[in-house]
Amino acid sequence: MKIQWSLIAGLIFALLTAIFAVINVDPVQVNFGFDVVNIPLILVILGCALIGGIIVGSYGIFRQYKLQKQIKSLNAELTKLRDADTSLDSFNTDNDGLTGGLN
Numbered sequence: 001m002k003i004q005w006s007l008i009a010g011l012i013f014a015l016l017t018a019i020f021a022v023i024n025v026d027p028v029q030v031n032f033g034f035d036v037v038n039i040p041l042i043l044v045i046l047g048c049a050l051i052g053g054i055i056v057g058s059y060g061i062f063r064q065y066k067l068q069k070q071i072k073s074l075n076a077e078l079t080k081l082r083d084a085d086t087s088l089d090s091f092n093t094d095n096d097g098l099t100g101g102l103n
Helices: 002-023 041-099
Strands: 027-031 036-040
Touching (some): 002 041, 027 041, 036 041
Antiparallel strands (some): 027 036
């Protein structure tokens, strides 16, 4: 359900951005530092929205990769601790049988 609401919100945002961009079609000067060009404002708005989406998406992918790596590490540690606990339980069971009759 959360994915559906995210998709709907994304579509609404895209629609609002498109409407805002279509309204603003006048050419504007854009200074790139080494050159000045006249570009329609619609391209500037859509370009900035695209760059923002790429940045946010990249951050999300990086964060997901980092969390997956942490999950993998923690699962390996958990498996190691469970194996150690199992071997310790079997060691205690063997010792209980040896010292049970001496008391």
